[in-house]
Amino acid sequence: MTFSPQLEARFAKILQSYPEGKKRSAVVPLLIYAQDETGAVTQELVEEVAKRCEVPALQVDEVVGYYSMLHRKPQGKYHVQVCTNISCLLVGGMELYEHACKKLGIGHKQTTADGLISLEEVECMGACSWAPAVEINYDFHHNVTADKLDQLIDGLRKAQ
């Protein structure tokens, strides 16, 4: 499997950061960084990571199933994650999530027909004092209102 030169450089750096003979430690970082580029954890990626980290593919499979950010199916180009955990819940996070569902016409872990946007109701993302919070891919958005979310989503669509 080939990745971009930047990702290869990152992989090289990661793989040498662990003690000798402990390449398995790179499994989670390799998967998550590679997933950003490949769009999903494909079986090919599992086997590639297994090869690079010198572990049986099954051990990589076990890891993929465990971590909630690793996904086997592609998400939208923009993955909208709305937190509804307690701090967000108290200040309208749930309503915001429901608004997002309505606005996008999709539900939890679903993707719009054009493949542009996917939605996920997520657990606490560490933005409790600036709730409700939304993370789009890796970008945090704080104190998000329904209007602000509309603007964000419209912006994503316009960017296309």
Place this chain on the structure above:
Amino acid sequence: MSELVKLTINGRAIEAEKGTLLIEVARQNGVEVPAFCYHEGLSLQAACRMCLVEVEKTPKLQVGCTLPVAEGMVVHTESDTVVKARKGTLEFLLTNHPLDCPVCDKGGECELQDMVFRYGAGESRFVERKVHTPEKQWSPVVFFDAPRCILCYRCVRVCNEGMGVGALGIGNRGVIAEIVPNKHDHLECDECGACIDICPVGALTSGSYRYKTRPWEMEHVGTVCTHCADGCKTTLGVRDGEIMRGNNRDRSGINGEFLCIKGRYAFDFVNHAERLQSPMLRTGETFEPISWSLAFEMIAGKFSAVKARGGSFGVIGSNHTTNEENYFLQKFARQGLGTKNIDHHRTGDLTTFFDALSGKQNVLATAGDLYTAKAVLVVGTDLSQQHPLLANQIRSNVRHHAAHVYTVTEGPVREDNQATSSVRAQKGCEMVGLETLRDKLKVEANLVIVFGDSVQGEGLRKLVAFGDSLGIPVKYICLVDYSNSRGAFDMGLVPRDGGLSREQMLATESLDVLWVVGANPLKSGSLKSTNAFVVVQDMFMTETALHADLVLPAASAYEKTGTVTNVCGEVQKLKQAAKVMGAKTDLEIMGSIAKEMGLNLGIWLPGKVQQEIRSTVRGYSVPLPILDGGNAIPTQPLNGRVAAIPGAIASSGDTLFTSGSLTKYSKVLNSVMEAPGALYKGQDR
């Protein structure tokens, strides 16, 4: 002996070795602390929380399976708090577990069922929806029903730690966590079924047994596996004379719980549709069934006539028939027919082995020695493929005692994964590789050397000389292929005193009679004596049987009693499990022919022949009560010079998924995708 501590369990004062796990101490003292995830010999998990116990002066309940006993500990294993906790945990477990015990394959021998019976949680407070996922088939052998799984991880550990395969893992997390196979939707593994037998519930079930019967409808007959030479005990579940399953859950025998695919599932040849059910007489190009009495009459007539005119006999015995049958056969040949031409397919150079070791004491290793030796050297064999139990003993030894393993093999083998050093050497050139290990080996406390058929003749003598030169106690195992290969040699199915070897019998043009008992020499060879009268005793129409004038349907090892000797020279008793219509044991067949010929070779009952073996065959005077109790007894080594015997020695090169001529008739061996397994395929990664 390490330090003893005094503790109290349920009011009883107990002394135990310091640091022993509480669950073990309790069990040794007759107190059962329930557990799902704890399994003796496997790593600790502390996951099921069933073994929680109350320890005075500690605020929380303690986990019995990870708690080392200490001086003055006061433990309650059945206090109200403990019982309530267990009931609570069972109630949690049952929330998603299907409550359909009457139709579950595990019903009647399910540990969860037993536990609920003991601790209650009889009334369900769970009124929510259960999560259902459909059952999956991972291989012809293994089925998985996720909702029944209680995630005790026994299967994962037995596959990884026990078998050294690591084909099972854990997928997802939380309440949807489940056991997953190594190839996403299917398994590629040893297909040994250890995961199924170790499963406390009905989550893992076997393709061959599931939904066929109930455990209480079967008789459980502990006998010896008839495939490879390791001599595993397999407990056959028998209903109405038919074998339904094989396992060894009572951990008796030299193999404990261990069995490979052959020991657990490849009993299925017994009821193969092509089993011969009556004597078959050649008429031109075809065979016709005839009666047993006519068959005996014809054979006796022919044998007597050839004997009377001083004609030439060739007798080829079996690697699978019992010691009693082999003994009777060689007696029949030598005394009854007056021939020295007797042999069997020799798969290891036992002649040179015993000769090279003559005069030495304590040099023959048992299967148990492989588990306790400080170091093991594997030479010229793919042990995991050909001798799965011996390989398992070594793995367990590494796991439990940190033994050192060395391998000198042609290609990669599974033992490499645990080896201190691995050396590659062409077959027959192992000595060069061995020398490179000398410095490491000579500082080991003791050593067992296991070697295959590439070490024979002079090579074998050199190996023993190498062992002698290390200056440490060394024991040996000379590998042979089949369930009674060793016994066939010991009983004298070899051409001593100038008799013809198997190859010579086939090559000569002057044979008048060829009598083959449970062997298939014509599978790859041909018979030069085209006019010879050929009698074959077998279960199936083998390549050899197809050349016969008369074929007699023989019973398999699972249909007879008697004794067999494993690769390490340990003798064990067979018990009759199955009954197959039409077949007779080889002993009965031979006895009947002898009677018909008017020969007096003694009474042909297994017990009577065994008595004779005990008094006449060196090393076989074993204590009967121990043998009858289902134990393995090492036979004493021949301890004098052994005369050379002509003939070829070669292993058949069977794998985990083949068993010589029997392979063809085992549905399970042919159904798994790994079959036919290749030697040295380095499949572990």
Place this chain on the structure above:
Amino acid sequence: MPKHLFNEPSPLETKVLSRRFGLENSESLDTYLANDGFKAFLKAREMSPEQIIEEVKTSALRGRGGAGFPTGLKWSFVPRTSPKPKYIVVNADESEPGTCKDRLLIEYDPHQLIEGILIAGLAMDSHKGYIYIRGEYRYLIEKMNVALDEAYARGYLGKNIAGTGFDFDLYTHSGAGAYECGEETALLDSLEGKRGIPRMKPPFPAVAGAWASPTLLNNVETFSAIPTIILNGGQKFLELGIPKNGGTRLLCLSGHINKPGVYEVPLGYPMLKAIYDIGGGIPGGKKLKAVVPGGSSCPILRADECDVSMDYDSIAKIGSMMGSGGMVILDETTDMVKFALRIMRFYAHESCGWCIPCREGTTWLKKILQRFDDGGGRTEDIDMLGELSKNMLGRTFCALGDAAAMPTISIVEKFRADFEKRLAMQQASELVGIHV
């Protein structure tokens, strides 16, 4: 106000760890160096490991991740003279609902964290460290990497640090979404490339941690407090707080509060003062109903219990925990059924599944609460919620089971009326044939 701060600082704060937050380019090494940066490291280099650990002990610094274990004591458990390599691992897997402080420490003062780690390295004779950052904080991983690169480039990491002859390598390591990896042994399994399943203890990480080597694991905030402690002395840090509860901590105010934000206050700060003076009270002048004192795992406090000093011991005395500093304020309108449900949904989602009581218990409780919230509640459910929670409490493999049980037990006990009110509404609506 500097534009990059998430919330306006409060004049009532005692800014120690966060004192550089408002500075221009606070994350840069230059800013750090111009404001006491690496002075503590140089001072520590002149101290013996025992002296460093003693100083940390004197400060009465307690773990800021949630458990509150005395840091100096933890440091003293690591066998410094072991021939094995020793590792420093930073827990930046900040995932406890209500908690958002480590983010700021990494974003605005990464070099303070680096210096704290280096001092720990000196004390442990360790030369390698990993900062385990939750996957969702990708932007912080990148920011931390920039800080690491800068420190390497300027000789504050790598070989012969600042000419002292001390070597230390520091790396970031990304998580990938798992609350359980905040548990220190699960974090280590995750760092080793495995599923984040907690380990059996003993052995503790101090003896056999990362790759079976002695490992010191602390929270971001804990390490970030070290430079101050070494530079100004443990005694001075201790005196910021109260006995046995040294220093300051970052308080994350969220929920029904006028000025939500992260504020640094001394240990022993009165909770009501934090809510009303720093946080500006409750929006709309509503009454206080309850407070989650330190992240969702803590037993909840009723309004009448909130007149309490915020230190580990005082909060423990009233049956809850100081926790992670994530303080969630609930006003009188809060529906405790929904609140309990959301908490249990979280724990059911995050249970690793290893042990039976947590795996099955959290999901069962979630299902009951969901049914209750959906209008299918039964009177017996209320007691059952408490009973089932107690069947998990103290019986699970790790603390996640307790973390799920404790808030639930406290909510059911303290706010039973909310559940009964729901049942009454349900009955009423059934009478008139409307489904709520």
